Amino acid sequence: MIRLGVRVRREDADVVLAELLALAPSGVEETDLEDGKVIEYAVYGAPGELPDLPDVEAAVGGALVEVVTTEVADDWADRWRAFHQPIEIAGRLYVRPPWEPARTDLMDLVIDPGQAFGTGAHHTTRLCLELLAQEDVPSPAGVMDLGCGSGVLAIAAAKLGWGPVAGVDHELESVRATADNAVANGVDVSVERFDLIRGGPAPTAPLVLANLLRPLLLCVARAGFQDGAAPELLIASGLLAREADEIADAFARHGLRETDRRQSAEWAALVLRRTV
The missing domain is CATH 3.40.50.150 (Vaccinia Virus protein VP39)
Structure with a gap:
């Protein structure tokens, strides 16, 4: 299972969220970073199932902070439930x-x-x-x-x-x-x-x-x-x-x-x- 995280400044978060929901309507996980100055939106999926993100990067005109892809441990389902x-x-x-x-x-x-x-x-x-x-x-x-x-x-x-x-x-x-x-x-x-x-x-x-x-x-x-x-x-x-x-x-x-x-x-x- 892969976790794809999109980190963005709080002031640009609504634009990124709108684009992500268009690409991944099943929903996103939201986490505050850096004392709330940065928002990370994450989606989960098997390799090859996650959405492409060029539209998100273009939508915010360079305001995108970071895209982070990580492999989720075998206990991801339990951790997802805890969320x-x-x-x-x-x-x-x-x-x-x-x-x-x-x-x-x-x-x-x-x-x-x-x-x-x-x-x-x-x-x-x-x-x-x-x-x-x-x-x-x-x-x-x-x-x-x-x-x-x-x-x-x-x-x-x-x-x-x-x-x-x-x-x-x-x-x-x-x-x-x-x-x-x-x-x-x-x-x-x-x-x-x-x-x-x-x-x-x-x-x-x-x-x-x-x-x-x-x-x-x-x-x-x-x-x-x-x-x-x-x-x-x-x-x-x-x-x-x-x-x-x-x-x-x-x-x-x-x-x-x-x-x-x-x-x-x-x-x-x-x-x-x-x-x-």
Whole structure:
């Protein structure tokens, strides 16, 4: 097994992450180096299975710090499991990989981290989950998860009582992972393939969850929502804190006003509500 690490300055990390997820949609491992000044993203695979990286180097215009390829020891599977720890969200949800036991005092949410990006551990996913968990379930309570990845946000919404719940993703592997994880959690999530860049207006619902990087969030804001109907509530994350004002302004043209903002490390999440 080979580990391919891409080390980049923190200020360029979002560009590199976007490129890596396009090349390796099954997800990346993130590690802080040099007291947080450098971020290392890593992907794992057998020799010959790992993505080529010229596009990543070109995307950051020479800002790439280093690409490191190492052979992983025979116990890599155990070490990989140790990397994925269960997390508690807002005293309500317990997000865990399949090999960790459930807790009886919290809503149990099982996500296989080997299938697609988004297990709940990353700052952006945690922020979305925290903001989702604090919302009262209205009527109607439909949900659309844009860029559903592993399905963690959509499944959490279903567990919290929202419904019907749907999700879309450009990657076929993410569509399959969301469907599989929904079955494993005993919830109904309708999921299909959709290209947020080229597909036109985004699917919508009373609640839209959008844990997307800045370029995709701006694509959604420019294209708008299907039938011209902006959601009642949009929870947006995947953006750096310095990008939050730009994203809030982009969705304001759809009558969505920022009512809450939360930050973790350099990442931020927004709650936007329809006012007109």
